[in-house]
Amino acid sequence: MDLGIGGKRALVLGASRGLGMAIAQSLAAEGVTVFAAARSHDKIADWAKGMENVHPLQLDLSKLDEVDQAVDGLLADGGVDIIVNNSGGPPPGTAEKTERGVWLANFEAMAANLFHLNTRLLPMMKERRWGRIISITSSGVEQPIPNLAVSNGVRAAVVGWSKTLANEVASDGITVNVVMPGRIHTQRVDELDGAAAKRTGAEVEEVAAKSRATIPVGRYGKPQEFADVVTFLASERAAYVTGSRVRIDGGAIKSV
Structure with a gap:
């Protein structure tokens, strides 16, 4: 199946390892020019050796100046067509014992700065009347995971933002979806x-x-199994899928 995204440009966050790395590699295999971003720039350079369409990008979501610097560079170079929002997981802990400062720091890094990044990159997508925004959250947004209070709470905010944005930009040819990994x-x-x-x-x-x-x-689950679903959602073939939450969890969530 031709996914129709050869030659597109993608920003993949959290791409130094795990799900982000697998997604970046999967998109690159489809002929997408991938800007693979993470705090660990060197780790991306290591796995991307020999991949001419993968470009490591230094970006720490907790630092607004780094976010803006990265976005400035992308906009000057023509923007992107695909954004994969993938933030690092916060430390485990209970809701009862998580202090205010921990909530604020993680909301900034996992939500507020991420929203800001997308808001700045959206205008070029709207000009082209084509775009894909895919946010990686967690199965915890549907079935809260014990001892992961911050992840459950902050990622739920990303879901609300995604659904709202999906309705706002659908007529511009931009889809916005959430993908929920289980135990990958x-x-x-x-x-x-x-x-x-x-x-x-x-x-x-x-x-x-x-x-x-x-x-x-x-x-x-295997990271590649997850990445393949994300790559399909980023494709031309998935143009009618927007405002959705997609589970990739081996059936772990108990609800329908």
Whole structure:
């Protein structure tokens, strides 16, 4: 299937590892020019060796000056057609014990600065009457995950923003969607399993086995499986999909 995005330009956030890296690689394989952004610029340069259509970009979402500097460069170079919003996961913790400063810092990095970045890049998409905005959140926005209060709360704000924006720009040929990963086997999932093991006194593999047992397909997802769905949503073929939340969780969320 020709996805019709060869020659398009994409900004992929959080692309140094995990889901962001897999998405950037998947888009690049379709002939998209990818600006792969993250705090760890060197890590992107390492995995992107030999990939002429992947360009590492230094961008720390928690620093507004870096966000604006990156956007300034992209706009001067012609903007982008596809934005993949993918912020790092906040530390685990309960809602009861999370302090105000933690909420504010993570809302700024995971939501406010991300909204600002998209707002600045939108006008060029509207001029071209074509664009794709895809935000990676978490299954926790539908079924809150214990001990991930900040992630559950802040990512839910991204969902509300996405649905609102989708309705505003649909007539401009721009789609806006949210993709919700379940337990995709990345370093982030390994870190969360490790934190759970430390908190409960169990072995890490025991924690992982219990987690896998809650997933109907019986395993963690592969980053490439997730990235392929995101790449389809970024494609010409998905032009009629907007304002949607797409689960990629092996059936883990219990509701319909």
